[in-house]
Amino acid sequence: QRYPVMWQGELVLKNDCSAVQMHFVSGSKMLVGQSLPQGTLEGNIGPLRIAQRMRLETAQLEGVAKRMMNEQEFSMLLALPCGHDHMDIIQQSSCLRHGFISYLQQKQAAGIVNVPVPGSTQPGYVVHIFPPCAFSSDNLSEAAPDLLHSVSEMAYLLVIIATVSS
Template sequence: QRFPVMWQGGLALKNESSYVQMHFIAGNRRLPSQALPQPLPNGVLPPLRISQRMRLEHSQLDGVAKRMQCEDDYCILIAVACGRDEHDINHQTRSLNDGFITYLLSKQAAGIVNVPLPGSEQAGFVVHIFPPCDFVDNSVAQQGSEALMDQLRQIPHAVIII
C-alpha cells in the first residue's frame, strides 16, 4: 500500500468537526501513533482538536521546514474526509472543506495541536494542520509525490505535519 492509512478519527475546530483518514506520505511512521489521539479505555476516540493557529509566514514556516530535515523528526500525512457511505462521505467532505480548509485559508494560517507527552503536561509533539498552500504542496512534491499532488488538487484535503 503506497499511502497507508495511519489514523482515522475526528478533526475538530471550534464548533466544526469532520471525520477524516490520514494517509502516510513521508517521514517517521511511528509519530502518528505517538502524537495523534488513541482510543480511551472506554473505547471512545477523542477528536484531534485544533486549539491554536500559526500564521503562514516565512518565519513560522522556516521553523517547520527545519524540523523536517531529519526523517526521524517529522511525519507528513494527507487528511481526506471519510464516512460510512457515499452520503456521509459527501457530508464529511463539505465539513472538511467549509469548516477547516476555507477557514484556515481565510486566516492565512495552519491549525496547531500541542500534544503532551504521555502522562505529562509537557508538550511532546506539535501537530500542524495545513490547508492547501505552496509550502505543503512543495513539501509533498519534494517527497517524490508530484503525481499525488495532482490528484489531491481535485479533492478537499489538509496536510498534516507532525
C-alpha cells in the same frame, strides 16, 4: 499500499468537525502513534482539537521545514474526508472544505495542536494542520507528486507532526 491510513477520527475546529483518514506520506511512522489520539478500550478515539493557529509566514514555515530535515523528527500525513458511504463522504468533504480549509485559508494560517509527552505535561509534539497552500503543495509535490496530483481537486489538509526540540 503506498500511503497507508495511520489514523482515522474526528478533526475539530471551533464548532465544526469532520471525519478524516490520515494517510502516511513520509517521515517517521512512530510519531503518529505517539502524538495523535489513540482508541480507548471501548474503541472510541478522542477527537483531534485544533486550539491554536500559526500564521503562514516565512519565518514560521522555515521553522517547520527545518524540523522536517530529520526523518525521525517529523511525520507528514494527508488528511482526507471519510464516511460510511458515498453520501457521508460528500457531507464530510463539505464540512472539511467550509469549516477547516476556507477558515484557515481566510486566516492565512495553519491549525496547531500541542501534544504533551505521554504521561506528562511536558510539550512533546506539535501537530501542524495546513490548508492547501504553497507550503502544502511544495512539500507534497516533493514527497508524493502522484498523491498531490490525485487530491488536487479534493478537500484535503496536510498534517505535519514535529517533535518539540528540548
